[in-house]
Amino acid sequence: MKVLHIDSSINGQQSVSRQLSAAIVRRLREANTGASVAYRDVVADPVPQSSGMAGSSPLLDEFLAADVVVIGAPMYNFGVPSQLKAWLDTLAVAGVTFSYGASGPQGLCGGKRIIVASSRGGIYSAPSPAAGMDHQESYLSSFFGFLGAQIEFIRAEGVGMGDEQRQRAMDSAFAAAGALQAA
Template sequence: MKLLHIDSSILGANSVSRQLTAEVVAEWQRRHPGTDVEYLDLAAETPEHFGIDALGVKIGQQGEPSQAQRRQNELSERLLTQFLAADVLVIGVPLYNFGVPSQLKVWIDRLAQPGRTFSYTANGPVGLAGDKTLIVVSSRGGMYPEGGALVPQERTFMRQMFGFMGITDVRFVRADGLSMGDGAREAAFAQARRDIQAALAEPVAVA
């Protein structure tokens, strides 16, 4: 079984999501010895923005690609191959400005490719990258009770985007209120650790 461990926080050693993804992976390995773990640090190795030279993989390249297009295609292919090979994804998703970090967004932009991770049919889009378990480690500075005026987008985005690519087994580890004082921070860690146990207790499709 292959697990792809991804961090996207820009806060280095002070990052909560980094600490928690490491705890998830350690617990995963304890429960599933022999798991092959690969690591991708999107803050240290941020893929370039998905620009016009990268577009060929989405629209079907016409003619011989330029050097710039070839370079972009190689980067997309490398990231997509790594993603497709994983059975389990553990992704650290800190909330930055009500969405996912741009470092994570540019990686996702490279994955969404017709014929590889999704296709459109007469009945609508079909995801092609299913049979994976996605564990989203979600850290927030604030707390956003349901029905409030402020609605962060990152959890919905992760569920929708990976669901679009066929991944429906999405599990969340949540640490909310990390900037709201020591008590709230302690409670956030306690909640996250309960979520880790619950997320990893569920069976996985791939043995």
């Protein structure tokens, strides 16, 4: 199994999404002893702004080669970090990751598993009154659904709502990461 690990938080070692994405990758490696992992930090090594590149690129090739993609995605201002958005823009390539046909768009990444380590300062999951402001997980679901990939979220939610809530959120997220199935 080939794993691609992407981190996008600007908060370094204090980042909840980085800690959680690392725990997910550790769990995948435990479950698949032969797994190889490629790592990309889109903050330390920024991706140039683009809007879907024609043909191949190292970033696209890296994504296409992976069986599982683990993405550390914090919520910034109700959406994804701009660094992560720039990386995502390199993946949407007509004829490579999706195509248009008579019945509309079709994703070409059907065998790919996406696991998102989501962190949020507040609580945005339904039935929260703030659920309508979630443009992080809804965007990622739409984007990867468009590509035909299967996406799942492990979230630490409410990490900015005091020490007790932060610890509960992190404990719950780490437990979910530890329970991940290999395939």
